[in-house]
Amino acid sequence: MTANPMSAATPSASPDPAAYVRLARVTKKFGDFTAVDEVSLDIRRGEIFCLLGGSGSGKTTLLRMLAGFERPSAGSVYIDGVDMSAIPPYERPVNMMFQSYALFPHMSVEKNVAFGLEQEGLGRDAIRRQVGEILDIVKMGGYGARKPHQLSGGQRQRVALARALVKRPKLLLLDEPLAALDKKLREHTQFELLNIQQRLGVTFIVVTHDQEEAMTLGQRLGVMNHGKIVQVGTPSDIYESPASRFVADFIGSVNMFEGRVSEEGTGFVRIECGELGCAVRAERAVACGHGTTVWTAIRPEKINISRRPPAAGAAGAENAVRGTVREIAYMGDMSIYLVQIDSGKMLRVTLPNITRGGERPLAREEGVWLSWHGSSPVVLTE
Amino acid sequence: MRLTQRSGQRLVAGIPTLWLLVLFLIPFVIVFRISFSEVRLAIPPYTPLLSWHHGAPHLEVHWSAYSFLFTDQLYISSYLYSLKVAAVSTLCCLLIGYPMAYAIAHSGSAVRPVLLMLIVLPFWTSFLLRVYAWIGLLNNNGVINNVLLYLGVIHHPLALMQTDFAVYIGIVYSYLPFMILPLYANLEKHDVTLLEAAADLGARPWRAFWRITVPQSLPGIAAGCLLVFIPAVGEYVIPTLLGRTDQLMIGRVLSDEFFENRDWPVASAVAILMLLVLVVPIMWFQRLERRELEAAK
Numbered sequence: 001m002t003a004n005p006m007s008a009a010t011p012s013a014s015p016d017p018a019a020y021v022r023l024a025r026v027t028k029k030f031g032d033f034t035a036v037d038e039v040s041l042d043i044r045r046g047e048i049f050c051l052l053g054g055s056g057s058g059k060t061t062l063l064r065m066l067a068g069f070e071r072p073s074a075g076s077v078y079i080d081g082v083d084m085s086a087i088p089p090y091e092r093p094v095n096m097m098f099q100s101y102a103l104f105p106h107m108s109v110e111k112n113v114a115f116g117l118e119q120e121g122l123g124r125d126a127i128r129r130q131v132g133e134i135l136d137i138v139k140m141g142g143y144g145a146r147k148p149h150q151l152s153g154g155q156r157q158r159v160a161l162a163r164a165l166v167k168r169p170k171l172l173l174l175d176e177p178l179a180a181l182d183k184k185l186r187e188h189t190q191f192e193l194l195n196i197q198q199r200l201g202v203t204f205i206v207v208t209h210d211q212e213e214a215m216t217l218g219q220r221l222g223v224m225n226h227g228k229i230v231q232v233g234t235p236s237d238i239y240e241s242p243a244s245r246f247v248a249d250f251i252g253s254v255n256m257f258e259g260r261v262s263e264e265g266t267g268f269v270r271i272e273c274g275e276l277g278c279a280v281r282a283e284r285a286v287a288c289g290h291g292t293t294v295w296t297a298i299r300p301e302k303i304n305i306s307r308r309p310p311a312a313g314a315a316g317a318e319n320a321v322r323g324t325v326r327e328i329a330y331m332g333d334m335s336i337y338l339v340q341i342d343s344g345k346m347l348r349v350t351l352p353n354i355t356r357g358g359e360r361p362l363a364r365e366e367g368v369w370l371s372w373h374g375s376s377p378v379v380l381t382e
Numbered sequence: 383m384r385l386t387q388r389s390g391q392r393l394v395a396g397i398p399t400l401w402l403l404v405l406f407l408i409p410f411v412i413v414f415r416i417s418f419s420e421v422r423l424a425i426p427p428y429t430p431l432l433s434w435h436h437g438a439p440h441l442e443v444h445w446s447a448y449s450f451l452f453t454d455q456l457y458i459s460s461y462l463y464s465l466k467v468a469a470v471s472t473l474c475c476l477l478i479g480y481p482m483a484y485a486i487a488h489s490g491s492a493v494r495p496v497l498l499m500l501i502v503l504p505f506w507t508s509f510l511l512r513v514y515a516w517i518g519l520l521n522n523n524g525v526i527n528n529v530l531l532y533l534g535v536i537h538h539p540l541a542l543m544q545t546d547f548a549v550y551i552g553i554v555y556s557y558l559p560f561m562i563l564p565l566y567a568n569l570e571k572h573d574v575t576l577l578e579a580a581a582d583l584g585a586r587p588w589r590a591f592w593r594i595t596v597p598q599s600l601p602g603i604a605a606g607c608l609l610v611f612i613p614a615v616g617e618y619v620i621p622t623l624l625g626r627t628d629q630l631m632i633g634r635v636l637s638d639e640f641f642e643n644r645d646w647p648v649a650s651a652v653a654i655l656m657l658l659v660l661v662v663p664i665m666w667f668q669r670l671e672r673r674e675l676e677a678a679k
Binding site: 094 | 573575576578579580581582583584585586589593594597598676
């Protein structure tokens, strides 16, 4: 027997030893409203995990439970194997960057950042040194004496980040960290956040409603809807293999058709789609019986558009429909085409504008053929 | 004639300006002018500032009223006593009012209007009546003494009336709403996430209160303290009805000079000096407000 008494004593009884943050069937109710509904989730040490969801999906409540501002109605929150239920926010090894930044308006930048260290009873010199270091990391070195109202939005965001990082937390919670920044600044800050996270080795949990932000920041995403986590996975998992119609629709745009399984082969299914006016052959093994109602989802960029029907035997030849271009939106790097297929349904197709000028572009009301590869459709059962 | 926007603006600004001019500035100038005269038995009972001697104007400025204030110990001690009473009362109002304002600001949206109503409710009864009511409570055979005697806590009635204590009770009771309301208006605006941020950074609730809530409520504290302190310095009714007879407050001295002694110049000098004493806290408050306005930008 080599049973380790220490591991038996750990309260989390964790099957995943890498789990740094663990939510075990966490529920939060506000009166009759269930904000978070039996969420179980493991977050690994050092990763960037994004909670993605619309407003009211419960993502912020989940974050607030991790910070300690809300207590779960049921279930437990473990951080580093310790049950956080009875631990108030000021004793948790967690810091948070607030959506509104919550900088103390009556204190200078330096004082704001020093606040957390002062609570630890650190000496004056140590505080000054650490504040200086972290302000340099977020490139706010020269702004120590300013008050928050004298800073721009991007600068405030940096100060808020410095204030949350100065105590060197193992876990940093970020509530919509980039929401208040304009688009250019966002992109820049996004990469800087990643950079800082890697340098300091902090575990990030980011809450956002912006899928683009979630995809670029997060190593893994958790998509939330109505208080539940509906899918957890890497950004490409979630984009390419959504688990449900909600996820497929929430992340990116998608063309979705309801249909019925008409044939099940090895490695493919054939789906009869009334909306499409033809059958779809999807190279996916789907665990569903003959005749089940399913939904086929195809991303706009995975649809080919051409003036002639695809040659027999060419890629995508088995999935081709005819339609008419109704709208064209030129976005510069790509164009969006709304194509009405013969069944009357409108499909969204995007094509990158690879050449400059070049061949005659498609025009409105032009007849076209849409086709896609058999591996492109995702078959969803819920 | 149609009122243009500009003339409308002038009208709106003009009415209060006229009001202040007629009811504050002109009386102030009159009092100021009287303070530089001397008493005489005439109507009006003071020397004119400007007189005509042999066809030439003659300016007659007397400093005697002011110098008199510093020769008689009565005035200095009354000023100091008034300032002390006002300061102690203001402090008591702050200590009682802050927790009350804080509780109201943090109460549920259903109770809050009720609590605010209760703060304002005493104004429905005349101030004078409420001070008289305190006589009934504090008297030797008043409610407080009777209850204590009945309970056997004391065997002789406590001398509560005509004491500093009675004045403090009267002033704190009467002016408490003026402390609570501005404090409430300030505390109610506070952003809760700042306290959450403080807790997140490791501050226990009390420390967060001291470091975040108190500094941010300074403009409310200043407004409340001024609203209590300034009228308390010149308070006349409360010390007259409840207070000591051996030590007068400056408001009482002022009225005695006017109505008992009929020494208008000295009374005016007392009033002008009181104004000067009060200008300091008012300026301090305006500086604080300016700072807050800058921060809010």
